[in-house]
Amino acid sequence: MSKKLFIKTYGCQMNVYDSARMADVLAPLGYEPTDQVDLADMVILNTCHIRERASEKTFHELGRLKALKAKRNITIAVAGCVAQAEGAEIQRRQPLVDIVVGPQAYHRLPEMVAKISRARGHALDTDFPADSKFDHLPQTDTPVGPTAFLTVQEGCDKFCTFCVVPYTRGAEMSRPVDAILAEARHLADCGAREITLLGQNVNAYHGPDADGQSLGLGDLIRRLSDIDGIERLRYTTSHPRDMADDLILAHRDCEKLMPFLHLPVQSGSDRILAAMNRQHDAASYLNLVDRLRQARPDIALSSDFIVGFPGETDADFQATLDLIRQVGYAQAYSFKYSPRPGTPAELMAAQVPEPVKEERLAKLQALIVSQQLAFNQAQIGKVFGVLFDRRGRREGQWIGRSPYLQSVHAAINGEPTGKIANVKILNAGPNSLTGEIIDTMEPACAA
Ligand code: 5AD
Ligand code: SF4
Numbered sequence: 001m002s003k004k005l006f007i008k009t010y011g012c013q014m015n016v017y018d019s020a021r022m023a024d025v026l027a028p029l030g031y032e033p034t035d036q037v038d039l040a041d042m043v044i045l046n047t048c049h050i051r052e053r054a055s056e057k058t059f060h061e062l063g064r065l066k067a068l069k070a071k072r073n074i075t076i077a078v079a080g081c082v083a084q085a086e087g088a089e090i091q092r093r094q095p096l097v098d099i100v101v102g103p104q105a106y107h108r109l110p111e112m113v114a115k116i117s118r119a120r121g122h123a124l125d126t127d128f129p130a131d132s133k134f135d136h137l138p139q140t141d142t143p144v145g146p147t148a149f150l151t152v153q154e155g156c157d158k159f160c161t162f163c164v165v166p167y168t169r170g171a172e173m174s175r176p177v178d179a180i181l182a183e184a185r186h187l188a189d190c191g192a193r194e195i196t197l198l199g200q201n202v203n204a205y206h207g208p209d210a211d212g213q214s215l216g217l218g219d220l221i222r223r224l225s226d227i228d229g230i231e232r233l234r235y236t237t238s239h240p241r242d243m244a245d246d247l248i249l250a251h252r253d254c255e256k257l258m259p260f261l262h263l264p265v266q267s268g269s270d271r272i273l274a275a276m277n278r279q280h281d282a283a284s285y286l287n288l289v290d291r292l293r294q295a296r297p298d299i300a301l302s303s304d305f306i307v308g309f310p311g312e313t314d315a316d317f318q319a320t321l322d323l324i325r326q327v328g329y330a331q332a333y334s335f336k337y338s339p340r341p342g343t344p345a346e347l348m349a350a351q352v353p354e355p356v357k358e359e360r361l362a363k364l365q366a367l368i369v370s371q372q373l374a375f376n377q378a379q380i381g382k383v384f385g386v387l388f389d390r391r392g393r394r395e396g397q398w399i400g401r402s403p404y405l406q407s408v409h410a411a412i413n414g415e416p417t418g419k420i421a422n423v424k425i426l427n428a429g430p431n432s433l434t435g436e437i438i439d440t441m442e443p444a445c446a447a
Contacts, residue, residue, distance in 0.1 A: 184230060385421070
């Protein structure tokens with residue numbers, strides 16, 4: 001009889017990718033995915049450690065699973081970055097956890113499940129194995145929608161002073177080109193039309209090709225552009241320091257590469273950027289934005305911002321607002337600085353009081369929302385391709401993605417899932433656009 005697997009995913013897109021791969025790894029053991037936790041024989045929490053609140057969600061959720069475990073003997077696993085950072089401490093805090101598995105060790109989940117069912121004990125694996133998990137993962141078997149993620153690079157060597165990623169995800173590594181091309185072809189065969197290449201520092205990609213030559217992300221994108229069926233490519237998340245000229249030119253040359261780039265700057269103050277160990281200043285970031293706009297005039301940008309980093313003064317914060325005004329973002333994510341265990345910034349003097357962080361965050365978010373609305377409204381009257389991937393709330397209404405990752409609503413007869421259609425934008429709010437179909441750019445996708 002098949003067993004049911006429930007996975008709850010927190011945090012970034014890499015975790016979404018990893019969750020799908022964990023389901024692939026457990027499928028041969030008879031585990032089928034379910035979206036109902038009450039039916040599960042095994043529950044995996046794929047966790048995020050980036051900020052305190054994200055971490056605490058894990059323990060909150062484990063508390064809720066206690067009741068379920070009291071009723072039925074389910075297996076509970078904690079995966080992801082909290083697992084990596086806290087390891088055995090998790091089982092001490094919450095003994096109902098059977099398995100703790102880090103982000104580089106989840107290909108060994110089948111052995112861990114076998115071990116606990118034999119011995120009824122606990123299993124912990126937070127190794128960074130010498131051989132990559134990618135060498136052991138089966139081809140994906142979970143349903144693939146029109147938009148898919150593909151991890152090409154993992155880990156980070158940048159050591160920004162606020163960030164846990166270099167500790168939880170480990171050192172930077174790039175997957176070989178051929179493995180990525182094979183996975184992309186498989187995704188295309190399964191119906192993916194748009195692929196987002198993932199990496200904590202994706203633009204530091206430098207994987208070997210079949211001849212042993214090291215390729216940068218620009219060249220990888222050029223090779224992926226040749227795959228039939230893949231119509232759109234994106235990549236995230238990039239570090240400003242690794243935006244090589246060749247990658248900037250890929251934005252000019254590759255039609256399939258979408259004109260939208262997530263390029264976190266974190267702060268607009270050189271003093272704070274230095275304290276963050278970002279290895280760039282505001283001027284070099286602005287210069288980079290100029291070069292990107294020269295290569296691809298219609299490119300739009302998004303960023304991450306941290307407010308209230310230790311030592312941040314009002315003047316530093318104003319410098320961040322100035323930078324935001326100079327760049328003009330299509331969208332952005334912003335966070336209050338959250339001290340993370342084991343990071344250098346945690347120990348810095350002059351931690352900023354919570355109410356100051358809150359006030360700055362509200363100001364920054366108001367500015368971003370106004371830029372986002374302005375960007376969305378600037379699309380009114382334009383026509384662009386929209387990749388439809390889900391039903392809207394109203395009868396006959398469908399939702400798709402613009403090249404800029406905006407949600408676009410349109411009325412359509414028939415089933416457009418997986419099709420890219422030209423849409424004229426008629427209306428825009430802060431979070432979505434509405435439009436009308438002009439024509440269908442291509443025949444129905446076979447998948
Ligand atoms: N506090 C607040 N925000 C953080 N981020 C990373 N670490 C922290 C932290 N300690 C934010 C950064 C990063 C995004 C993924 O999360 O802006 O780009
Ligand atoms: Fe964290 Fe990104 Fe800095 Fe790496 S580059 S340490 S992932 S914020």
